[in-house]
Amino acid sequence: MEILNAFFSAFVDSSSAAFALAAIGLGVHFGYGGLLNFGQAGFMAMGAYGFSIWTAVVAPTENWGWHPIASFLSAIVVGIIAASIYAFILGLPTLKLRGDYLAIVTIAAAEIVRFSVRTTELTPITGGSQGMTGASIKTDIQEINPLPSGQYGFWVFEAGAYDTWVRIIGWSLVAVAVVLVWALFRSPWGRVVKGIREDEDAVRSLGKNVFSYKMQVLVLGGVLGGLGGIMYILPRALQPDFFATPTTFYLWTALLLGGAATVFGPVIGAILFWALLNGVRSIIGVAHEYGFFFGLSSTQAAQLSFVFVGIALMVLVVFRPQGIFGNKKELSFNV
Amino acid sequence: MNTAGPAPLVRNAIQWGGALLLALLLTLGLGMATATAATDHDGKTVASIQQTEEEESPYSFQGSMRDSDREPIVGVEVTVTDESGFSGTGTTDESGEWSVGVPTPGTYTVTLNVDSLPDGITLRDPAHESREFEIATTAQQGVLFAFGDPPSAQPTTDPGESETGSETPTGDDSETETAAEQPRGQGFMAALTQRAINGLFFGLLLALGAIGITLIYGTTGVSNFAHGELLTFGGIVFYATTTLFSLPIVAAIAITLVACTVFGWLHDFALFKPLRKRRVGMVQLLIVTIGLSIALRYFFQFLIGGGTQQLSINRGAAIAIGPANISTSVLIAAGISVIVLAGVAYFLTRTRMGKATRAVSDNASLASASGINVDSVIRTVWIVAGFLTGLAGLLYTYFIGGAIRWDTGFSIMLLLFAAVTLGGLGSAFGALVGALFIGLVTEISTLWLPADIRYAVALGILILVLLFRPQGILGRKERVG
Amino acid sequence: MSKVTAADLISGTNGPGVAKKDPIIVADGVTRQFGGLKAVDVDHLEIPRNAITALIGPNGAGKTTLFNLLTGFDKPNTGTWSFDGTNLAGIPSFKAARSGMVRTFQLTKSLGRLTVLENVLLGASDQKGERFWASFIPGIWREQENANREKALELLARFKLDAKKDDYAASLSGGQRKLLEMARALMSDPQLVMLDEPMAGVNPALTQSLLDHVLGLKEDGMTVLFVEHDMHMVRHISDWVVVMAEGKVVAEDVPEDIMKNQAVVDAYLGSHHDTDLGSITGQIEMEEALQAELAEERADADTEAATDKEQS
Ligand SMILES: Nc1ncnc2c1ncn2[C@@H]1O[C@H](COP(=O)(O)OP(=O)(O)OP(=O)(O)O)[C@@H](O)[C@H]1O
Numbered sequence A: 001m002e003i004l005n006a007f008f009s010a011f012v013d014s015s016s017a018a019f020a021l022a023a024i025g026l027g028v029h030f031g032y033g034g035l036l037n038f039g040q041a042g043f044m045a046m047g048a049y050g051f052s053i054w055t056a057v058v059a060p061t062e063n064w065g066w067h068p069i070a071s072f073l074s075a076i077v078v079g080i081i082a083a084s085i086y087a088f089i090l091g092l093p094t095l096k097l098r099g100d101y102l103a104i105v106t107i108a109a110a111e112i113v114r115f116s117v118r119t120t121e122l123t124p125i126t127g128g129s130q131g132m133t134g135a136s137i138k139t140d141i142q143e144i145n146p147l148p149s150g151q152y153g154f155w156v157f158e159a160g161a162y163d164t165w166v167r168i169i170g171w172s173l174v175a176v177a178v179v180l181v182w183a184l185f186r187s188p189w190g191r192v193v194k195g196i197r198e199d200e201d202a203v204r205s206l207g208k209n210v211f212s213y214k215m216q217v218l219v220l221g222g223v224l225g226g227l228g229g230i231m232y233i234l235p236r237a238l239q240p241d242f243f244a245t246p247t248t249f250y251l252w253t254a255l256l257l258g259g260a261a262t263v264f265g266p267v268i269g270a271i272l273f274w275a276l277l278n279g280v281r282s283i284i285g286v287a288h289e290y291g292f293f294f295g296l297s298s299t300q301a302a303q304l305s306f307v308f309v310g311i312a313l314m315v316l317v318v319f320r321p322q323g324i325f326g327n328k329k330e331l332s333f334n335v
Numbered sequence B: 001m002n003t004a005g006p007a008p009l010v011r012n013a014i015q016w017g018g019a020l021l022l023a024l025l026l027t028l029g030l031g032m033a034t035a036t037a038a039t040d041h042d043g044k045t046v047a048s049i050q051q052t053e054e055e056e057s058p059y060s061f062q063g064s065m066r067d068s069d070r071e072p073i074v075g076v077e078v079t080v081t082d083e084s085g086f087s088g089t090g091t092t093d094e095s096g097e098w099s100v101g102v103p104t105p106g107t108y109t110v111t112l113n114v115d116s117l118p119d120g121i122t123l124r125d126p127a128h129e130s131r132e133f134e135i136a137t138t139a140q141q142g143v144l145f146a147f148g149d150p151p152s153a154q155p156t157t158d159p160g161e162s163e164t165g166s167e168t169p170t171g172d173d174s175e176t177e178t179a180a181e182q183p184r185g186q187g188f189m190a191a192l193t194q195r196a197i198n199g200l201f202f203g204l205l206l207a208l209g210a211i212g213i214t215l216i217y218g219t220t221g222v223s224n225f226a227h228g229e230l231l232t233f234g235g236i237v238f239y240a241t242t243t244l245f246s247l248p249i250v251a252a253i254a255i256t257l258v259a260c261t262v263f264g265w266l267h268d269f270a271l272f273k274p275l276r277k278r279r280v281g282m283v284q285l286l287i288v289t290i291g292l293s294i295a296l297r298y299f300f301q302f303l304i305g306g307g308t309q310q311l312s313i314n315r316g317a318a319i320a321i322g323p324a325n326i327s328t329s330v331l332i333a334a335g336i337s338v339i340v341l342a343g344v345a346y347f348l349t350r351t352r353m354g355k356a357t358r359a360v361s362d363n364a365s366l367a368s369a370s371g372i373n374v375d376s377v378i379r380t381v382w383i384v385a386g387f388l389t390g391l392a393g394l395l396y397t398y399f400i401g402g403a404i405r406w407d408t409g410f411s412i413m414l415l416l417f418a419a420v421t422l423g424g425l426g427s428a429f430g431a432l433v434g435a436l437f438i439g440l441v442t443e444i445s446t447l448w449l450p451a452d453i454r455y456a457v458a459l460g461i462l463i464l465v466l467l468f469r470p471q472g473i474l475g476r477k478e479r480v481g
Numbered sequence C: 001m002s003k004v005t006a007a008d009l010i011s012g013t014n015g016p017g018v019a020k021k022d023p024i025i026v027a028d029g030v031t032r033q034f035g036g037l038k039a040v041d042v043d044h045l046e047i048p049r050n051a052i053t054a055l056i057g058p059n060g061a062g063k064t065t066l067f068n069l070l071t072g073f074d075k076p077n078t079g080t081w082s083f084d085g086t087n088l089a090g091i092p093s094f095k096a097a098r099s100g101m102v103r104t105f106q107l108t109k110s111l112g113r114l115t116v117l118e119n120v121l122l123g124a125s126d127q128k129g130e131r132f133w134a135s136f137i138p139g140i141w142r143e144q145e146n147a148n149r150e151k152a153l154e155l156l157a158r159f160k161l162d163a164k165k166d167d168y169a170a171s172l173s174g175g176q177r178k179l180l181e182m183a184r185a186l187m188s189d190p191q192l193v194m195l196d197e198p199m200a201g202v203n204p205a206l207t208q209s210l211l212d213h214v215l216g217l218k219e220d221g222m223t224v225l226f227v228e229h230d231m232h233m234v235r236h237i238s239d240w241v242v243v244m245a246e247g248k249v250v251a252e253d254v255p256e257d258i259m260k261n262q263a264v265v266d267a268y269l270g271s272h273h274d275t276d277l278g279s280i281t282g283q284i285e286m287e288e289a290l291q292a293e294l295a296e297e298r299a300d301a302d303t304e305a306a307t308d309k310e311q312s
């Protein structure tokens, strides 16, 4: 039961929605656009910090008497703008670089963001290394929550009013993002982007402004990452260390689990990532209770679940590189 | 003419040997893990971090409290609560450590009971009395309480502070010793000298690690994101041999280097060679290294726990060089780095194998067509990389004050990549130049900028350089069409 | 179809860099250096409009590099050039392509994980659906897309690739990729097509139909500039031949006369490359024999026609 709970709650949990959004963004970057972005956590941080600083520090409800809905929506817009500007600034120098350099620059930029928001000098604005409390960013959403307090859902999917509300927001955003990506990539715009993924010089020779398309892709995927960042902090608190390299790596795991250049792949991948992570954790936990792993502490047993995640990622990418939804044929060409 | 591999029988034997070795390493690892637990129960050593109490749940908040003189603070109460009504309390033990287990992942409020603090000790930031933390992607979440006056001019701190990962932000200036001894002189020049010397040493260490990355990239095209773990591995074996098994230092060093060399070889033999045979694509290989990095990192955490391990090694007396203070061990470490780096330069430019390595980096198919055994070159490269990076890990424990963490290597992995990228991917001498540059920049920037963003400065400079020289400092441009 | 003569194209006396009556490309002082090597060093070059110009020269002569420079894929050390009267020096490659000059690559660049049809569709210019916001509303681009699709299918049929239209381009053979790249380039109805060794790896039967296709392009008012090592093909379809060696333009002439030029023979002999002069001169002899035969035939035909006339 415990195991089932851990496994299935990931199907509705807002963390899965947050990861799904960010993974869709990563899929736009890598799966469709061929951009090796290893700093998706940086985009998430921009969204999350934009949102939080607007809500908690600028605080339009308190300072200017805005309606909570206006405050909440404007905070999301601020998050989107922050992620876009970050994408734009990052793109200017890096989009002309070779793929592997791009990987290193994006990962470095994401860490620069994290080091910067975490620095003590910025504590009044960003909360420094401690980030911001959940209470300081949740008020607006709580205000506009149409659900009366109580428990919602059934079985393992049960949750309180606030969490249910956040889940609704999160999964709605995922739905919008999925439709958006689907619409974009069946259009001629998507064709150009996929062409760039294959060979940008060829596309250039056909008169397309490759740089501009890559920038659009970077911003689009970055904005989705930013929304993912916002969704991730909504049910909890803002913590700078979440936006570190491992998060990007987990997003890659989720993306590849589902299939990179697919519409639903990242969503399924994100859900499965959390379901499997939680599931394996609780299986190991239960096994430990029954006396397996003799001599090991339960903490050590839990760490093994991450060893498992790493190994799963390796096995997956070697034996089923196209993911669950991906097209085998499409990936059989090693380009 | 017979350059083909060893006879089938021999090859079989080698493969079996490899498998055995892997098994051996694993059992050694498990043995070590249990050894850690055992010493705990005997209460013999403080080096181990595992909570002395086996808590029911695998999830926990933990930390250690020390005052501004680094003395442990005993008997302080910490309460962890959540919205569903869970509540747990922990108290710091004689080494200042506390831990509170929680039933499930989720968001919790961690509160310090200020009344339980000894007289004269106050929180540095009163707002930290009660904070929210989350357990999501990790089992243990470190919570830091800093005491004393707010920091004015922070000294450069150990890299533990900048450790990546959402886990255990133990790194604070009150937590671990710093490699950078405080300059005796007050003047700017003294500070500059101290920083420059530290930076130079740090750069040399980075170079040892970075050359491995660049050689592997040059010959195989793989950006090894698990390279930091090679470095941590060196540190951990050194920790195990010196501290857990209390071997003499020379034996410990020898065992560490041999283990790291074998570890490097194992990377190629057990993982990358089979993948090459399968013709796995570049991006896939990149992801494989990410998976490897995650798996190894948590395996290390499994072995030595989530905290900082103190090594029982003698760091030597501090000696004065001009206005700067350097400990002898760091000085010796730097000397060793220089000698080894010179050896690498000799290897690459003078020996047959070294020349072959450079030929393969230049053009693998051409090199293979002209009779160079690419596989054996790549194997050599992995072995050399394992050795160099392991040595870097060993020396690095000295540099950061005789300590090791499960993610030490991961926390400086980006600096290694920055060094490699600055020098131009694939160029060994570029990596050396880049590493020294990064080392100096990280240390010297602290003269003007807050110490906690010094890595950000180094990475920022990397991006700036790429703006003007997209191929790196010593790299080459590619042909279009 | 009447063969063009030198007098139709050039003004003034012939020589390297001779002025054309109606040039589409005019290049001046274009140089490109790689380390110590001057890969391209062109004083003056004009490419005639609505004609088929061949660019030949030994391996490493700088032909591909010149292509790269003219199309903006590489930056010259010095020099200016214009296309159709507008200056193109320093203009990014995609803008050069938009102004009406589309190129193909010596090493084919097919877009592997796009289908053959998608590859060709990508070639169409001014697509409304390629703008970010417009792409969300199919109503804006559906009609244009259908028209493009029809045109693309026609092109594919002409290049014998129609049966493969839904296959990934990565599954095509080397020669088929060359064809695909050409079809893709033609999709935008360019004024000038620049082909870098278009026939390398294409089988002889198909070559013939492609040659006809290239000739057809000229009839439609396009200009063709192509690099080719096969002298047979050069003689067969080109109106004008430009010879490069060691980065310089060493000779220009009509194809019938170009191999008689001493500078050209020197270029091929002097270059220590593997081009076998014997085969070239051999080809010339063969070609001449062929031409002679053709002339005879034509004469025969003429006489026949004459007799026909007389008879009627
Ligand atoms: N990116 C580059 N870096 C260094 N040298 C180059 C580069 N591109 C071309 N070259 C050199 O410039 C010279 C001209 O090359 P180019 O490709 O233009 O020759 P080409 O005439 O197209 O030859 P081919 O008929 O074999 O295709 C060659 O010597 C080549 O080695």
Ligand SMILES: [Mg+2]
Pocket (backbone or CB within 6 Å): C063, C064, C065, C106
């Ligand atoms: Mg060429």
